[in-house]
Amino acid sequence: MELRQLRVFEAVVTHRTVSAAAVALGLAPSSVSEQIRTLELGLGTELFDRAPHGMALTAAGERLLPWSRKLLDQAEQARREVVADRARLRLGALETIATTHVPAVLARLAERRPDLDVSLHTDTARDGLLGGVAAGALEAALILDTAGPLGDLGFYLPPAPLDHLDLNEVPLALVAAPVHPLSGATALTRADLHGQRLLVSAPACSFRLAGERLLGHDVERVRTGGVAVTRACAEQGLGIALLPEFAVQDPLASGALVRLPLVPPPLRLRLVWRADRETVPGLREAAAA
Numbered sequence: 311m312e313l314r315q316l317r318v319f320e321a322v323v324t325h326r327t328v329s330a331a332a333v334a335l336g337l338a339p340s341s342v343s344e345q346i347r348t349l350e351l352g353l354g355t356e357l358f359d360r361a362p363h364g365m366a367l368t369a370a371g372e373r374l375l376p377w378s379r380k381l382l383d384q385a386e387q388a389r390r391e392v393v394a395d396r397a398r399l400r401l402g403a404l405e406t407i408a409t410t411h412v413p414a415v416l417a418r419l420a421e422r423r424p425d426l427d428v429s430l431h432t433d434t435a436r437d438g439l440l441g442g443v444a445a446g447a448l449e450a451a452l453i454l455d456t457a458g459p460l461g462d463l464g465f466y467l468p469p470a471p472l473d474h475l476d477l478n479e480v481p482l483a484l485v486a487a488p489v490h491p492l493s494g495a496t497a498l499t500r501a502d503l504h505g506q507r508l509l510v511s512a513p514a515c516s517f518r519l520a521g522e523r524l525l526g527h528d529v530e531r532v533r534t535g536g537v538a539v540t541r542a543c544a545e546q547g548l549g550i551a552l553l554p555e556f557a558v559q560d561p562l563a564s565g566a567l568v569r570l571p572l573v574p575p576p577l578r579l580r581l582v583w584r585a586d587r588e589t590v591p592g593l594r595e596a597a598a599a
Contacts, residue, residue, distance in 0.1 A: 311352055313385050316378045318345040319357065321445035323375060324468045326364040334441035382446060383587060399428045399590050402439040402451035406516070406537060408432045410556045411579050412452060415477065415597060422596040436465055436514060443582055444470035449590050450583040454480060454516035456523075457578055460502040464519045473585035477599050479576040481555040482520060485567040498572040507549030509540045516577060521552035524574045541567075566576070569596045 321331035322342065350357050357371035367375065397565035403412045412430065417425055431448060433439050454463070460474050461467045467474040486493055492506070508529040510518040517537070532549055534540045537557045544551040545566045552574060561567040580583070581597050583590075 311349060312347050313382065315349040315352075316382055317446060318342055319349060319371075319374070319378055320382070321441075321447070322346060322358065322365055323367060323371075324444040325441055325472055326366075328365070330334070330437075330441065331445070334445050342527055346444050350478065352450070364587045365462050366410070379586075386589060397423075397426050397590055399450065399593070400425045400431060400448045401428055402433060402442055402448045404436060404439065404453055404516070405432045405434050405581065406554075407452065407454065408453045411478065411480070415579075415581075417566055418599070419596055423592070426590070426596075436516070440466075440582065441468050443584060444468035444473065446584070446587075449583040450581055450593060452477075452584060454579045456520075460580070460582065463516060463577070464523065465514060471585040472582055474580050474582045475594050475597060476578040476580055478579045479539055479598060480579055481576045482552055482574040483555050483558050483562070484524070484550060484552050484570040484574060485541075485544055485558050485562065486550045486570055487545055488565060488568050489547045490550065490568075492550070492570055493568045496512075498570055500525060500528075500572070503550070503572070505530065507532050509534050509543050509549040511536055511540060517552055517554065520574060520577060524552060524572070 318331065318335065318337075321335050322328060325331040325334055328339050328342045332342045335342065346358065353370070353374070355370040356368055357374060359368055389498040416428060416430070419428055431442070436453050439448065439451035439453060439540045443451050457476070460472060492498065492502070495502070497515050503525055506529050508521055508525060510521060510531050510533055512518065534543045538552060540551050541553060541557055541561065543549065545561060550570065559565055562569060582595060
């Protein structure tokens with residue numbers, strides 16, 4: 311029984327499928343399957359029930375899980391104490407905010423915790439980041455959420471104890487082209503937007519989820535692409551868009567877009583880590599704005 315096998319075991323428990331665990335760990339699915347098979351052969355028992363909808367722990371797997379977590383925690387503690395190197399922080403971040411918000415967080419960490427060896431891992435998918443934190447592949451991740459409980463924006467949370475800290479607000483703007491019929495409105499309500507075309511990105515995108523919370527399901531959702539594509543489509547009058555302020559400052563200033571008079575609540579830049587593992591002591595205090 312090896313530590314790498316236990317890390318793969320925990321990832322499969324967290325993500326419930328080999329393919330999702332492979333994405334979180336940065337491995338090929340065949341490697342994940344092989345590690346699980348080797349672990350089962352070494353223990354002489356099956357740890358998972360394989361089914362088309364995913365993998366569930368057997369009774370033996372349930373018994374192994376707390377031991378796996380304890381062994382991995384102790385191994386990490388031993389590594390830090392024996393090697394006596396700089397504390398490691400593998401920080402995940404959404405690519406959407408990697409250039410706009412993450413550098414300030416990295417600067418704070420560098421100033422307050424020069425002992426930290428920080429490596430940044432960006433991803434377009436929130437699920438991959440949260441899964442990485444849950445599986446221990448990342449110590450923490452920067453995502454976008456509402457001011458409520460973790461996941462209140464409407465996204466899936468992995469089955470692991472997670473804690474969080476809100477660092478900054480991320481203001482949003484509801485925008486449209488100057489030629490849009492609503493561009494001259496002095497006040498708008500949600501009812502006024504009934505039947506309008508809302509330009510959106512992928513279903514799990516933070517800004518799409520925020521737009522659906524703000525406008526409900528009475529608008530026609532038109533899928534475009536990422537933030538830049540959605541903004542360009544809005545500039546061409548193809549619909550309205552809910553986008554982060556940082557992405558629309560220039561077109562608003564130039565007149566390529568106008569702000570519609572319905573103010574959305576801001577999102578929060580949220581730092582997430584495992585609540586049951588203090589792999590980076592003092593991270594909350596070091597990252598706080």
